Amino acid sequence: MLSFYDIINTFFLIYGSVLFLSYVFIAIMSSLDLSFYVKKSKYFRFNTIKEFKVLPTISIIAPAYNEDASIIENIRSLLSLEYPKVEVIVVNDGSIDNSLQKVIDYYDMVKVKYAFNESIETAPVRGIYKSTNAAYSNLIYVYKENGGKADALNVGINISRSDLFLAIDVDCIIEHDAILRMVKPFLEEEGNRKVIAAGGVVRIANSCEIQEGRITKVNFPKNIWAKFQVLEYFRAFTLGRMAWSRANGLLIISGAFGLFDRKLVLAVNGYDRTTVGEDFELVVRLRKYMHYVVKQNYKVAFIPDPLCWTEVPSNFKSLKNQRNRWTRGSIDTVLKHKDMFFNPKYGKMGFLSFPYWVLFEWFAPLIETTGFIYFLLMIIFSSINIQIFLILLVFVFSFSLFFSSFAVYYETLIFNRYKGYKFLFSVVLIAMAEIVFYHPLNLYFALLGNYSYFIKKDKKGWGKMKRTAFDNSKNVK
Amino acid sequence: MRYTFLEYLINFLLRLFWLIIAIILLLGFYVFYHDETELFGFTFINPYYEFIREMPFWVYIVLCSTVFSVLSIFVFISFNLYYGIQKTRVENIRAKYYKYFSYLLTNYFLSDFTKNEDFKQKLLFKIKSHLKTRHQRLAFLDSFLRIQENVAVNLSDDFEHLMQNLKIQKRIESLIYNVDFDDKILAMKLLSYIHNHSSDKQIIKYSNSNNFALRTEAYASLIRLMEKDEHLINFIGVNHTLSILDINIIVNAVLKNHKMRIDYQALLASQNPRKIMVGLLLAKHRYRRGKGNTILIINFIGNPILEFNRLAWDALLALVPEEELIDIIIDRFENEAEDVKILILQNFSKLESKRFYDFLMRIIAHQPLFVKIEAMKLIFKSDFDTLTVLDDFQNEELKSAYEEVSCLYMNN
Numbered sequence: 001m002l003s004f005y006d007i008i009n010t011f012f013l014i015y016g017s018v019l020f021l022s023y024v025f026i027a028i029m030s031s032l033d034l035s036f037y038v039k040k041s042k043y044f045r046f047n048t049i050k051e052f053k054v055l056p057t058i059s060i061i062a063p064a065y066n067e068d069a070s071i072i073e074n075i076r077s078l079l080s081l082e083y084p085k086v087e088v089i090v091v092n093d094g095s096i097d098n099s100l101q102k103v104i105d106y107y108d109m110v111k112v113k114y115a116f117n118e119s120i121e122t123a124p125v126r127g128i129y130k131s132t133n134a135a136y137s138n139l140i141y142v143y144k145e146n147g148g149k150a151d152a153l154n155v156g157i158n159i160s161r162s163d164l165f166l167a168i169d170v171d172c173i174i175e176h177d178a179i180l181r182m183v184k185p186f187l188e189e190e191g192n193r194k195v196i197a198a199g200g201v202v203r204i205a206n207s208c209e210i211q212e213g214r215i216t217k218v219n220f221p222k223n224i225w226a227k228f229q230v231l232e233y234f235r236a237f238t239l240g241r242m243a244w245s246r247a248n249g250l251l252i253i254s255g256a257f258g259l260f261d262r263k264l265v266l267a268v269n270g271y272d273r274t275t276v277g278e279d280f281e282l283v284v285r286l287r288k289y290m291h292y293v294v295k296q297n298y299k300v301a302f303i304p305d306p307l308c309w310t311e312v313p314s315n316f317k318s319l320k321n322q323r324n325r326w327t328r329g330s331i332d333t334v335l336k337h338k339d340m341f342f343n344p345k346y347g348k349m350g351f352l353s354f355p356y357w358v359l360f361e362w363f364a365p366l367i368e369t370t371g372f373i374y375f376l377l378m379i380i381f382s383s384i385n386i387q388i389f390l391i392l393l394v395f396v397f398s399f400s401l402f403f404s405s406f407a408v409y410y411e412t413l414i415f416n417r418y419k420g421y422k423f424l425f426s427v428v429l430i431a432m433a434e435i436v437f438y439h440p441l442n443l444y445f446a447l448l449g450n451y452s453y454f455i456k457k458d459k460k461g462w463g464k465m466k467r468t469a470f471d472n473s474k475n476v477k
Numbered sequence: 478m479r480y481t482f483l484e485y486l487i488n489f490l491l492r493l494f495w496l497i498i499a500i501i502l503l504l505g506f507y508v509f510y511h512d513e514t515e516l517f518g519f520t521f522i523n524p525y526y527e528f529i530r531e532m533p534f535w536v537y538i539v540l541c542s543t544v545f546s547v548l549s550i551f552v553f554i555s556f557n558l559y560y561g562i563q564k565t566r567v568e569n570i571r572a573k574y575y576k577y578f579s580y581l582l583t584n585y586f587l588s589d590f591t592k593n594e595d596f597k598q599k600l601l602f603k604i605k606s607h608l609k610t611r612h613q614r615l616a617f618l619d620s621f622l623r624i625q626e627n628v629a630v631n632l633s634d635d636f637e638h639l640m641q642n643l644k645i646q647k648r649i650e651s652l653i654y655n656v657d658f659d660d661k662i663l664a665m666k667l668l669s670y671i672h673n674h675s676s677d678k679q680i681i682k683y684s685n686s687n688n689f690a691l692r693t694e695a696y697a698s699l700i701r702l703m704e705k706d707e708h709l710i711n712f713i714g715v716n717h718t719l720s721i722l723d724i725n726i727i728v729n730a731v732l733k734n735h736k737m738r739i740d741y742q743a744l745l746a747s748q749n750p751r752k753i754m755v756g757l758l759l760a761k762h763r764y765r766r767g768k769g770n771t772i773l774i775i776n777f778i779g780n781p782i783l784e785f786n787r788l789a790w791d792a793l794l795a796l797v798p799e800e801e802l803i804d805i806i807i808d809r810f811e812n813e814a815e816d817v818k819i820l821i822l823q824n825f826s827k828l829e830s831k832r833f834y835d836f837l838m839r840i841i842a843h844q845p846l847f848v849k850i851e852a853m854k855l856i857f858k859s860d861f862d863t864l865t866v867l868d869d870f871q872n873e874e875l876k877s878a879y880e881e882v883s884c885l886y887m888n889n
Contacts, residue, residue: 013535020542039659040690043619043666045626052725053758054788113880115846161847187722190689388536395539398546405553412557416564424557 012371019360023403029243031410037304038414046180050084056163056186057085058179061156062170063149064090068097072106074170077213079139083179087138089156090170094146103141108133114140120154120270123147150271150278157270160262169256169310173205173215178307182259185301196286197260198301199253201237204230205309215309218417220426223314227430228438234407238304245302249353253300255279257308276460277329284337291346306415320445327449332459334358365446397435404431488656506541567612574607574616582620585639586632601642608643618667625670637671653679662694669698677702685716693723700730710743710752719751728758739763745773754788761792771796779809787817794824803833815845822851827859841875849878857882
């Protein structure tokens with residue numbers, strides 16, 4: 001008969017094995033899909049999309065809160081995105097700075113009575129502004145009472161009259177052809193398989209050189225926290241999301257950059273204002289809706305091109321707040337849709353991607369911490385087989401390095417945005433330091449997130465991240 | 478065929494190499510788990526057997542995975558270093574040669590100055606000396622494609638002549654049989670632009686491929702290659718549903734092809750809904766205004782499939798003079814979807830008949846908000862004074878629509 005220790009040991013062994021095997025699966029799937037994507041896009045001229053006769057109209061919805069320092073440049077950057085049928089809706093979420101007046105003055109905006117259906121309930125809109133300058137005729141600036149990012153996005157969705165909408169963070173830097181690339185999966189819809197949303201790769205803009213709202217040179221960040229996150233984003237976007245997209249199991253599209261079918265989002269009543277993981281929650285709800293109500297084949301697409309550049313937390317406190325929020329958002333979404341867990345009604349999503357998220361994203365830090373405590377107890381009771389322990393320890397370290405090196409390799413092979421020996425040398429060092437330094441911290445942040453959610457009952461707090469606005473002059477050497 | 482053979486040989490050797498690596502790894506896994514292994518007459522004695530023998534099998538698997546991971550780290554770091562340098566070098570070469578060839582080819586194709594035979598010979602020499610490597614050749618071909626895709630002029634004869642002189646035609650023809658489908662796409666584009674029919678069968682085969690990227694390019698290439706557009710119906714979407722991307726690419730290729738003999742009847746009578754969409758789009762852009770033969774399109778007005786209905790209205794609004802459309806609009810408007818109603822009103826430019834004005838006023842009273850707005854815009858464009866007629870509102874929606882239209886018009 002199995003002893004208590006045997007049961008615990010076997011549990012950890014099986015859990016760990018499945019986790020590592022899933023990484024191998026992710027590596028294989030993503031490499032296949034990346035290779036296909038690169039080949040199919042090599043001779044496709046994305047600018048020819050502009051000449052297409054049947055194209056969906058798109059609204060770019062950018063919520064902004066106290067973006068006084070950079071709002072003019074950010075709007076200019078959004079207006080310069082290439083797409084023939086696009087409107088830009090910037091939603092000022094009750095900012096208390098001078099951004100409203102700045103935009104009015106710079107873009108010759110006047111308050112207009114712009115009709116829209118309040119299909120999704122939101123905080124009151126105080127005013128809608130349009131420019132008297134014909135050059136900005138596709139710009140709509142909305143001033144509303146503060147209600148959070150999800151609420152601001154919902155206002156944008158209500159106001160939009162387009163087929164699709166691109167939800168972005170106003171302070172992100174978007175590649176000029178990003179929309180042309182993002183819309184392609186919607187045009188590639190085959191048969192009865194509807195594309196309901198598309199996500200793109202988000203890359204880290206810290207230390208990059210920026211001119212007139214464009215990334216002119218990609219640099220590996222100087223800040224240590226940002227360095228860790230570069231590696232993390234490589235794995236998450238280049239490998240993880242690509243693989244899940246191929247398996248049609250992608251559950252999250254980054255809130256910083258995602259293209260959605262507007263009518264479908266309206267049908268599910270927009271973003272959930274009660275959670276901080278509104279991006280994750282929306283995708284799950286959309287998928288659920290397609291499964292349960294529409295009952296049609298669908299796909300959540302993913303574009304591996306780096307199309308959106310964002311500033312990431314560059315100090316301990318901001319990072320802690322961000323990760324805490326991400327964890328709370330995940331837990332909230334998982335609990336809201338717990339009926340999907342291993343539910344055959346939801347097909348692959350119910351059996352594969354959703355349980356994976358629960359077991360290996362939410363539970364992983366908890367199980368890892370439990371394992372660590374268990375390990376300490378075993379040391380105290382002298383029940384450790386040192387030889388096996390060392391073998392497992394070396395395996396975990398080497399596998400983590402292998403997975404990171406694989407992600408970096410694919411990044412170089414396909415995009416080659418970070419160049420030179422220095423980058424490679426730094427990234428190898430960072431990958432090693434990550435295991436002993438950054439990973440435990442992430443674990444700590446995730447535990448704090450669980451603590452905040454369950455014990456402090458903090459479900460909606462956003463925390464604060466101090467951003468250094470993308471001031472062009474500062475970033476150009 | 479020499480190039481194709483070489484390509485396949487390299488590909489085969491590469492696969493063989495990875496297969497050998499996999500076999501070595503599996504062999505390693507096997508021999509290190511046993512005390513002694515005899516293979517092809519050689520006896521391998523495992524020096525670590527004593528260490529491994531005492532391990533449970535799962536620990537041995539973990540140990541092997543560790544060795545594999547460590548080796549992989551070195552492999553990927555080395556690859557990274559190699560490909561990083563190589564990719565940067567290739568990007569630089571491609572960019573440099575792309576600029577160089579674009580300059581030379583633009584002169585060659587589009588400047589009268591280069592019609593001089595002496596100049597042509599010099600130019601040929603300049604190009605020829607830079608076509609030694611694959612990257613140089615691809616940069617050259619890509620430069621031509623970009624020029625051809627950006628200008629309306631047909632450069633095929635000049636380019637074919639150039640290729641004959643440069644003796645690279647065979648290489649292009651061989652690209653279509655390459656293992657990598659990006660090379661096949663490039664070859665199809667080039668061959669179709671120069672109207673080279675040597676690989677038509679292969680392109681037709683690709684038009685039925687399960688790879689949608691290859692298939693889409695095959696459709697466009699066949700359109701460029703065919704003598705008459707009336708054959709279009711025979712090869713598009715035969716075994717696969719056409720995507721919106723396919724439809725757009727097909728329509729653009731036909732429009733750029735400048736051939737006028739499109740068999741609209743066959744397209745519009747097709748059982749395949751996506752072919753009907755192609756037909757409706759081509760009808761909009763290719764029918765001559767006032768030709769009168771719009772009956773085929775009118776058949777799709779009111780079609781329960783929204784896409785057909787929308788495209789049919791779009792074509793009709795582009796082809797038929799507005800005054801002739803008023804009756805159809807008044808007759809059918811009520812039954813249309815909101816999107817279509819908006820489309821109709823957005824495409825109407827002027828308001829001349831009293832009947833149509835009354836009809837718009839009815840719309841303003843009863844239709845959904847965004848239809849009201851479009852109807853108001855149409856009225857205001859023609860007769861600003863009617864604003865006063867609409868100035869007294871009980872209905873919130875009407876008020877909201879009025880405010881938007883009047884506000885936007887006054888501010889602009």
